[in-house]
Every structure is written in C-alpha cells, then in structure tokens.
Amino acid sequence: MTGPSPLQPPTAAPHDLPATSNERRRSGKAARQRARRGVLGIWREDERGHDALETILAQNQIRVPELLPIRHQRMAASPWNYYRGAAAVMAADLASQPDSGLLVQLCGDAHVLNFGLWATPERNLLFDLRDFDETLPGPFEWDVKRLAASLIVLARENGVSSQKATAAVTAAVEAYRTRMRRYAEMPELDIWYDGTHVENLIRYFAAADRGRVSVYIERQQRHRTSRGAFAKLTAMASGRPRITEDPPIRVAVDDDEQADLVDHLLAEYRLTLQEDRRSLFDRFTEADVVRQVVGVGSVGMRVYLVLFEGRTGSDPLFLQVKQAGPSVYEAHYGPSVYDHHGARVINGKRLIQSASDMFIGWGSLQGRDYYVRQFRDMKIIPAAASIAPRLGEFATACGATLARAHARTGDPMAIDTYIGKGTKFGTEISRFAELYADQNERDHAQLVRAIASGNVESLPPA
8 A cells, every 4th residue: 555645745845856857757657667558458357356345335334324225226227327426446446456656636536427617716617527525646547547437338328339439538538648748848837727618618519519518508507506596495484495305305404403513513614714705604694404415426425405695685605515534545545634534625626626616615513524515606517418429529628627637736747758649548548448337337237136135225216
C-alpha cells in the first residue's frame, strides 16, 4: 500500500527549487517502468483479490438499514445501474493492478454521468465533474479507466453499436491526451483559470444538434433552481411552506432530529463558509427538513434536504446535507489527510472543479461526517438516453474536462510523457474498457442471483 499523497497537505509546505522540465519528463518515463502502458489493457478476474458481492455488502455497515433494499433494487436493475453503484468494486479492482504512480486528485467516480453543468457564484454555466464522494489522491489512469469503461457500459445499455462505443472511448482518451499535452506547456495560472463554459460544450456537438442541445440546456437552467424546487417540492401548511413527503424518497424527520441538525450540524457547517458567504447564509432562516434517498451508490447514506427562507419570504434556498464516509480508495491507496470526510469531499471538489458552489461546506452530527451543497442550483445532469445518440461528442467533452481536472493537481508534463504521442495508451485503455464492461455484467448477474436466492434483501423490481 502506498502512503497518502502530499496533494492535500494539512499545513503549507515550504517552497523548494522547482523541478526542471527535463526532470518532470524523466518522472513520466520512469512511470512507464513502474506500469508499462501495455499492461493497462489487461484484466484478469482471477487476480482481482476480492469478491464483488462481498465488497458491495461491506459498504452497508454505515448505511441506514431500512434503505438497503432500495439500494440493492436500484443496483440490480441493470448493469449500468450496477456500475454506478459499484465504485468500491472498481476501486479494489484498479488497486489490484500496476499503477503509474503519477498522482492527481481523483474524482474517484468519473463515470460519464458524473459530468454535467452547474452555475458558478457569478451565474456562469460551466461543464465539469460533479460528484466527489470518493475523491482522494491516486494514479491519474484510474479516473481515465472509470470513464472509459462507463462509456462501454452505458452504450450497451442503450443499444449503441459496439463500433460506436469503442469510437467514443477512443474520442474520450484522445481528447484527454490532446488536452494534457496542451496543459504540459501552459502556465500554471492559465491551467487554473481554464474551464468549459456552456458555449464551448455545445461546440463539441455536431452542427445539426447544437440548437437542440441549447434549447434543452436553457429549459433546464430555468427550472433547476431553488425557486423551481420550491414550486415542485413544497406545499403550504398552517401558513408556512413545508417540503412534501414522498416515501421512501422524501420522509419527514421528527422535531428533535430537525433541531439537532440545525443546532449542531448546520451551526458547524456555517463556520466552514467564507466570511462573506456566511454573512449571506445568515440572512436565511431554516423552514423545514426532510430525509432524502438519492442516486444509486449513495442510497442508504443519510441525506437531508433543508429548506430555508430569505428575508423577503419569496427567495427560498435549498441545501442538501449528505453523509460522507471514507473514500472507496482509502483502503487501497492510503487514508485521507483529512480527519473529516466532509472536508475531504469539499476540498477535493475545490481542487478539481474550475469553480464551485458558493454554499459548499461540512459539519458533523452524532459522530457522522456530512458535507453540504446547494440543491438544484442550475445543476443540469445529463440523461443516459439523451447522451447515447451523441456519445462520441459527449465523451470528447468529458475527456478534455478530466484532463483539466488532473492538470490542476498533478504534473501534466509527466502525465503527457507517460501517455506519449502515439496511440498505445488509448488502445490499451479501450481494451480494458471492453474487458471491464464484461466483468461488470458478471458482477451484476452475481447480485441478481443473490437477490433471487434470498441471500440479499431487495424490493421488488421497480
């Protein structure tokens, strides 16, 4: 096991003489000795060193027991759903293979639907990675493999031909390679300021599709706000707005739990905000709290949706408070330097994203760590069915965006040297993606069999 990376030092490290370009290039060449590019495409099930079902069920220890059947039901619905919920399985599998040792701040779950649009504090709409529950320093190729395999799994789920699926993987990896080469020669500040604005995202699509994509984004941008959520998710009760229940997706919490969350967790969270944003937050008053069920892999983790009212009474604010456990990579690449997993998530998010939600922070409650973010603040999450016909174009945008995220926290010159000018890296990643998609189908079938035999509890298929 490799120790924790210095990517996230708890205190400022003293400056030293910077590495020369030649030294940085040499570290990329040395990484080829540590993990030859030719081994990146190899996958052998008999060498993975763990049982996928046991790995999935081990995650249930920190989850709400009564929600576990929902988690198993959602993961069993399809190989794609399984893949989304099985980051822990893939983390163990990636750790069983040689790695480059070229560290970046991993997203940790860089599958294709974990890229999307959201509003910056300046109300600009940017395209970037959006899920950081598993973020941790680790080898750059782990995120690349997670993205590549997801493209094959999603393509199979949506009837995309194997030829087009492979082409999408090639496009993603080539975009990553090309953009990383650009970052290798770019000044540090230019890398940090770089980002994919919505107009640039639209340019990735064919001219015939750009109008349709623009209309979809504009419509979602209008509705996916706190005001949109207020209109959809609340009703008046005794003269005050209340979040409507929809068991088991949204359920009310009792007065004691609600008071505990506000008086302790949110009070601690408040102190993690920048001072100017804390001043803004103080202008809102908590109005209601419900417990939520979200996603696939997150089902069972404690998640709260909190409604706040502004001083005018017509400016709602929704915050999502989500339990954070250890990253699935910590068992394989060393523990986080943060002793609070909410802090790990939020600081990883700030390192990776070109701009972040102004209300992100963290807090604790009853011995559990949580992080906080805005709910539906112009966040536009793509649907698999809408992406599938344009998989190659979307994959290209994802590959370029992942390269920018990695260049912010890793050494783009070393990574560029490791990848090289030719097609070797892309060919091997494509090979792995196909093999791992096959493995994912076998693992999904294992879960389905366990449910059918009664060994794993699940709700009936939705």
